[in-house]
Amino acid sequence: MPESSNDVWAATVNGKPKIGAVATRTRRTTLRDIDIFSEMTGDFNPLHYDAxxxxxxxxxxxxxxxxxxxxxxxxxxxxxLPGPGTVFLQVSWRFVQAVGVDEEITGQVEVIGVRDDKPICQLxxxxxxxxGEDCLTGEATVYVAALRPAAEQKRSAVA
Structure with missing residues (x-):
């Protein structure tokens, strides 16, 4: 067991996130997004192609x-946020409004819970x-894997 709650977060890139921390990213959707996603998944629903x-x-x-x-x-x-090494464990999302092509969307996460015994957060x-209209709402549970900086990894590989 870790000696303190910070030990479990010590090896993560950004350390222990703070409750209330928020991060966002914005991008514009494209027809290329649809093509790439369809190629990757096999989802060729005509709502994505047939105007x-x-x-x-x-x-x-x-x-x-x-x-x-x-x-x-x-x-x-x-x-x-939480940053490199983070993976989803569980999501509960509600798609409340469809997103069209050439539409600007902003993704936002807010930390609403942080475990002390494991590097797990609720977002x-x-x-x-x-x-500013919601297109997707919900929560996610994420695991923050311990990652060493690239320079440290290279030193270990050479040693």
Missing amino acids: ELAAGSVFGRVIVQGGVTSGILNAVVAED KTRVVNAQ
Whole structure:
């Protein structure tokens, strides 16, 4: 067992996150996002490709896959907060509004819980459009793997 609550977080890149910490990332969706996601997953739903069919749907336009919408949260979690070495353990997401092509979205995570005995955090998650309307809301539990800085890894490999 660690001697203190900080020991379990000591080897992580950014250390123990603070409750209330927030990080965001913004990007614009593209047709290329749809193509890449479809190639990767096999999701060729016509709502993502057929402009005429999509225009007649409840969405009124071509929309990106939910995985494209939620994907921005992967970047926030893995790159910003908690940061490198972080992986999802569980997510509970509600897709409340479809995201179209060429739409700006912002992914946001807020730390709402941090365990002292394991490098695990609870996050409030959301994706909003440029108008600030929720497109995705929910929570995620993440594990922050201990990662040594690249320079330290190279030293260990040479030794």
